[in-house]
Structure formats: structure tokens, C-alpha cells
Amino acid sequence: MRETKPLIIALDFANTREAFLLVDQLDPALCRVKIGKEMFTRFGPDLVKRVINSGFEVFLDLKFHDIPNTVAGAVAAAADLGIWMVNVHASGGRAMMEAARNCLGENPTTKLIAVTVLTSLASSDLHEVGVQGTAEEQVMRLARLAADCGLDGVVCSARETALLRQGLQPDFLLITPGIRPVGDSAGDQKRTETPAAALAMGSNYLVIGRPVTQATDPLLKLKQILHEIHSKI
Ligand code: C5P
Numbered sequence: 001m002r003e004t005k006p007l008i009i010a011l012d013f014a015n016t017r018e019a020f021l022l023v024d025q026l027d028p029a030l031c032r033v034k035i036g037k038e039m040f041t042r043f044g045p046d047l048v049k050r051v052i053n054s055g056f057e058v059f060l061d062l063k064f065h066d067i068p069n070t071v072a073g074a075v076a077a078a079a080d081l082g083i084w085m086v087n088v089h090a091s092g093g094r095a096m097m098e099a100a101r102n103c104l105g106e107n108p109t110t111k112l113i114a115v116t117v118l119t120s121l122a123s124s125d126l127h128e129v130g131v132q133g134t135a136e137e138q139v140m141r142l143a144r145l146a147a148d149c150g151l152d153g154v155v156c157s158a159r160e161t162a163l164l165r166q167g168l169q170p171d172f173l174l175i176t177p178g179i180r181p182v183g184d185s186a187g188d189q190k191r192t193e194t195p196a197a198a199l200a201m202g203s204n205y206l207v208i209g210r211p212v213t214q215a216t217d218p219l220l221k222l223k224q225i226l227h228e229i230h231s232k233i
Helices: 016-025 037-053 068-080 094-102 122-130 135-148 156-168 196-200 218-232
Strands: 007-010 032-036 058-064 085-089 111-114 153-155 173-176 207-208
Touching: 007 218, 016 037, 016 085, 032 037, 037 094, 058 068, 068 085, 068 094, 068 207, 085 094, 094 135, 111 135, 122 135, 135 153, 135 156, 135 218, 156 196, 156 207, 156 218, 196 218
Parallel strands: 007 032, 007 207, 032 058, 058 085, 085 111, 111 153, 153 173, 173 207
Antiparallel strands: none
């Protein structure tokens, strides 16, 4: 079934003033919010709690990668904050992912997803760190492992969604950054897709940053993106 609230807005700011200026303009009925390493390192759990208290479901994008016991503790701490989604690196291996999954208990309210291969890495970078084959093969291998460990989904580029959809269960979640609405600048993103195209290719959730966060009217932009999606799908 298609997700009714597929947009996750990336809160990438160097200060809380700008972050809350945006949060106060957005509508939690229309989107969720992603907090990443930069803001979390500066402002910590207090920021997360404030965003949750504003009514938003939060994806805590900290990409944990450590020994199983440490990652399980970090995932449990994230869940205790009341976050909606958290992630780990699939390359941390089976024991790490299973420990992370198990610490969330039987019917977790926090979704646990994995990063397979960072989209900043090409096959040549992987060869340099000892991974043979192509980046796509490694993405598929790690996504299968994440699914096998009971994780809820993976972060992936729009280009990878079709491949992953073929090889994995239909309810396995695909979360896709690198999204640009029709007519928006790509910025530093190399390969972008429009929101409607990424959803049509099989993504469940789209991570969108600057097209919304830097818009003159972020809520209007959000509504325009949702309109673009609904008119095309
Ligand atoms: O501003 P923009 O839409 O490019 O922001 C995308 C967000 O998704 C940023 O927070 C970025 O760190 C994150 N991201 C990404 N590409 C990945 C993984 C995460 O752009 N492969």
C-alpha cells in the first residue's frame, strides 16, 4: 500500500534558530523530519525532543556502525527518545544488525533501516577498501542481509530502487534522497529524480532537503511537491 505521508524533510542547519523557523512553518500532517549528524552533534537529544514536541515524527539519521553491543545501546537510546526511524550501516554485519533489531523488542514503534553503500562511493572506491564487484552488487548483497536480519528497509538512490524492488519483499522499505522537484536546481547532488518518478520506481519515502528548507515559503513548496506527486501517480 502506498504511504500517505512519503516526504521526509532534511533539517540541515548550523543553528537551531533557522531549524525552528522552518519546523514552525511546516505541517506534521504533511511530512516527517530528518535530523542528521551535524545538527545532532551540535544540539543533541534536546533538539530531537523539541522537534518531536512540535508534533513531527523524526528520522534520526546517525548511521550507527560499531560493535553489536554499542550499536544496540545507541539504537535503544534513540528509540527511548521517541523517534520514528533510525539507521545503521549494513556493512557492520549480521551480528550488529541483529543486536540493533533485537534491542527494539517484539513490536517496535521505531523503524530500523540500513545504509548499504554510500552514494558518494563508486565501484573504484569500493575496490580500494577491498570490496570486489560493482557498487550495485554490494548494494544488493547488503540490502538482502539487512532484510534477513529483520530490518525494516534501506536507504537507497532512486537508481537502485527498481533492482531492490525486484529482489526483496514488497513491504521492505526504500528511503530515497537525491530528490529534486521539476524545475529545482540539483545543487551538489549528481543524479536526481523527481518525487513522482522516485515513488513510481518503488521508493516508499523521499528525503528532501534544500528544495523545501531554502524555499521562500517552505509550506507552499511542500504542498506543491505533494500536488506534483498526486497529479502524476
Ligand atoms: O538538500 P538535499 O535534498 O540534497 O538533502 C538531502 C539529504 O539527504 C541530506 O541530509 C543528505 O545528507 C542526505 N543524503 C543524501 N544522499 C545520500 C544519503 C543521505 O543526500 N546518499
